[in-house]
Structure formats: C-alpha cells, structure tokens
Amino acid sequence: MLINCAAYREGHKVADLAPEELGAYLDQPDTFVWVALRDSDAAELESYRRLFNLHSLAVEDASHGHQRPKVEEYGDDLFVVMHLIDWAHAGPRLGRALAAPRGVQALLGSGPADGLSGELQLGEVMVFVGRNYVLSVRKGSKLHFLGVRERCEREPELLRQGPSFVLYALMDAVVDRYFPIVDLLESELEEIEQSIFTSGAARDNIQRLYALKRRLMLLRRAVAPMLEMLSKLHGGRTPPICARSEDYFRDVADHLARIHGAIESVRETIGTAIQANLSMVAIEDSDVTKRLAAWAGIFAAATAFAGIWGMNFEGMPELKWQWGYPAALGLITTVCVGLWYRFKRAGWL
Incomplete structure (x- = not known):
C-alpha cells in the first residue's frame, strides 16, 4: 500500500507523484524521490525493484519480513532494516501518553504509573537507499513516519544532503520512539520494587518481574543489533552515500547507546529484584x-x-x-x- 510519494530537488519538495511518474524524476540532476509503503506484497515490491534496480536478495528480505536489524551494501546502494516497538492494546491513559508530545513524562510525573496494560508489539521498517531514491517499507506496525517527512521538509538546508539525510531522519525517529518505552519499563520496575517487601505480594511480584523481563528482552533484541549496525555508518569506512551525514548517524548512535545502557541497567536490577523477591519468599x-x-x-x-x-x-x-x-x-x-x-x-x- 502506497503511503506517500514525492520528489525533492536541492532540499525542496518539487511535487507529489503517482508511482508511474517516478521514472521522469530519477535522471534529473540534484533530485531524488522518496516513496513510503506499508505492508507491501511481493508483487508491489517487484515493480519498485525494476524501477530502482534494487537487488533481488534485499527485495526478498523486504517481502518476507522478520529480519534482524542490519545494514547491507549492494554496490552503491544500501538496504537497512530496523525494528519498530509499539505498545499494543494499551489502556486509554497509556495510549494518550504515548501519542502526545512528552506524554510519557507527564504520565510518570503524575504519580504511580498504574494501568500500564498491554504488551510490546514488534514491527519492522525496511529502507532502500540509493543515489536518487529512498524507498521505505513498513510492516506489522501502526507507527507512521509522517512527522519525519514534515521535519525534513522544514529543514531544506539539511535535506540537500539527499537520501542519506532521509535515512538519518528515519533512524532518529525509530530510536526516539524507544525512549518512552524504556521510561515506562523503568517506572514499572520501580513500582514492583516498592511492593517487594509487602507481605503476601511475592507471587504477583514474580509474575510482573518476568513479564517485565520479557518486554525488556524484546526491546533489547531491537536495540543491540541496531547499535552494531550504526557503527558501519560513521567512523572508519562508511558507505559513500552516507559520507555527508556521518555526524548525524553518530548522534543517533549516541542516543541508542544511552538506551542500551538503560536497558542493561534495568536488566541487572530485574535480576536483583528477582533474587530479593525469592529471599522474601524464603523468609515468609x-x-x-x-x-x-x-x-x-x-x-x-x-x-x-x-x-x-x-x-x-x-x-x-x-x-x-x-x-x-x-x-x-x-x-x-x-x-x-x-x-x-x-x-x-x-x-x-
């Protein structure tokens, strides 16, 4: 399903396009096209494979999905896979907090974060990047990137860097969406810690701790490979298409390193909390x-x-x-x- 399709020249939007109009802009100087798809099937991707001359192995991965976060080079083109983490079946209070700017901080600042129902849901966004095109394919997630496109269009001096800046903006948006999830998991862990020494709460605490650990490991499986992936896009030998945006990818890597550190800290604390809870069971x-x-x-x-x-x-x-x-x-x-x-x-x- 096509979400958006537009052409950009020297950092400014030229026009919204229909898929059949893309070919007319691919050979124009200082111009690139940005196509966004959602839950595309193999037939739809095949048409873009022929148009952008995409590698068949990358198209196969995008068609099947369920890929590990990675970046692969095919000549001068890149194929990037990132995981999207969403809070599925969230309660009304949590849903409003995740949707609003700084909503999670407001939620956590209003007292105990009760009512954080729901489970983490894993989705994917796969991005094909070439000299004159960006093709993003989102699968299994309700999260959208309309705000990313608006942000890029508000910064034409940066958008002049071309497809590499679009890739950075998409990565930055994915990483920024990890922060509220980490905040919520940390808040939930603090609640459990406060009830560990409450008599009779051991069974409930151990169930909550293992549920929290399961959520954390899902987030960790998205973050850890992406941290390794970003190391290929800044410092040392970087793909030529990313050369002008190395500093921006380094900034994303710094944010991701902070998230990874927070995840490891929560993971260690969960282990300590489980041991403390088991000790309380033995004492009882x-x-x-x-x-x-x-x-x-x-x-x-x-x-x-x-x-x-x-x-x-x-x-x-x-x-x-x-x-x-x-x-x-x-x-x-x-x-x-x-x-x-x-x-x-x-x-x-």
Whole structure:
C-alpha cells in the first residue's frame, strides 16, 4: 500500500507523484524521490525493484519480513532494516501518553504509573537507499513516519544532503520512539520494587518481574543489533552515500547507546529484584515454619500431660483427689500459655 510519494530537488519538495511518474524524476540532476509503503506484497515490491534496480536478495528480505536489524551494501546502494516497538492494546491513559508530545513524562510525573496494560508489539521498517531514491517499507506496525517527512521538509538546508539525510531522519525517529518505552519499563520496575517487601505480594511480584523481563528482552533484541549496525555508518569506512551525514548517524548512535545502557541497567536490577523477591519468599516460608513449630510445641506439651494422666493405672497421682481433674486442666493450660508467651517474645508467633 502506497503511503506517500514525492520528489525533492536541492532540499525542496518539487511535487507529489503517482508511482508511474517516478521514472521522469530519477535522471534529473540534484533530485531524488522518496516513496513510503506499508505492508507491501511481493508483487508491489517487484515493480519498485525494476524501477530502482534494487537487488533481488534485499527485495526478498523486504517481502518476507522478520529480519534482524542490519545494514547491507549492494554496490552503491544500501538496504537497512530496523525494528519498530509499539505498545499494543494499551489502556486509554497509556495510549494518550504515548501519542502526545512528552506524554510519557507527564504520565510518570503524575504519580504511580498504574494501568500500564498491554504488551510490546514488534514491527519492522525496511529502507532502500540509493543515489536518487529512498524507498521505505513498513510492516506489522501502526507507527507512521509522517512527522519525519514534515521535519525534513522544514529543514531544506539539511535535506540537500539527499537520501542519506532521509535515512538519518528515519533512524532518529525509530530510536526516539524507544525512549518512552524504556521510561515506562523503568517506572514499572520501580513500582514492583516498592511492593517487594509487602507481605503476601511475592507471587504477583514474580509474575510482573518476568513479564517485565520479557518486554525488556524484546526491546533489547531491537536495540543491540541496531547499535552494531550504526557503527558501519560513521567512523572508519562508511558507505559513500552516507559520507555527508556521518555526524548525524553518530548522534543517533549516541542516543541508542544511552538506551542500551538503560536497558542493561534495568536488566541487572530485574535480576536483583528477582533474587530479593525469592529471599522474601524464603523468609515468609521460614516464618510459617516457625509458627507451625511453635503451635506444635504447645500442643505437644498438652498432649504429654494428657497422655500421662490418661493412663489407666490405679496408682495414678491425684486419681482419688476431688480437685485432681480441674488441677490437671489448670496445669496444662498454664504450661501452654507459658509456652505461647515465650514463643511470642521470640517472634515465632
């Protein structure tokens, strides 16, 4: 499905185009075309393969999807794959926060981030970049890049760098969308940490911790390969098409390194929280064992007295005494109360 298609010359938009008009602009000097597709099938991509002379292996990867984040060179052209992370089935409060500028910061600043329901959903954006074209293909995600196109058009002096700046802008948008997800995961971890030492919350905490770990690993699988991928676009030998935009790719790599550091920090804290939660479970089990042992000791004393006085012998003490039965009950009660008091002071009850 075609989302947008336009031609740009010297940093300024020339015209919105229909697909059949693209060929007329490809050979014009200082001009490139930018095409955005969504959930395209093999037949649609085949038409653009012939138009832009795309490599068949890259087109095959884009058709099938489910690729690892990567950058591949095919002659002077690039094929870039990035993962899009979206919060699927988010509650109304979270959905508004993710959609609004600085909405996540406002959400986290308003108190506990309760109601963060939903799961992370993985999508992809694959970008073909050549001397005179940019073709982006988005799959499996509702996130759009209309704001990226508007940003580029507002900065014609930077857009003059050509397709490499468009690639940078797309990468920057993808990376910036990771930040609110990391903020939400950190906030959720802080909530769980506050409830770790709450009695009776161990089972709920361990379920939340493992759910959080699963979300974090999904984000990590998107970030870590992309960090490696960006190292090919700045410093050392870079693809010729990216030579004019090295500084911008370095800036994206810096942002991504911050996200990766935050992910590793949250990952280590989750491991510590799991250990602390398991320790709390062991402590609670120990408390239960102490209580059971204390009550068993109290009833053992009562059972011992009852067992002695319950033996059927003529020579039993106080057997013929009028107050023998009440005295025996009183002694049993006194011993049991004494044991209860001692266990209570020891913290077993």
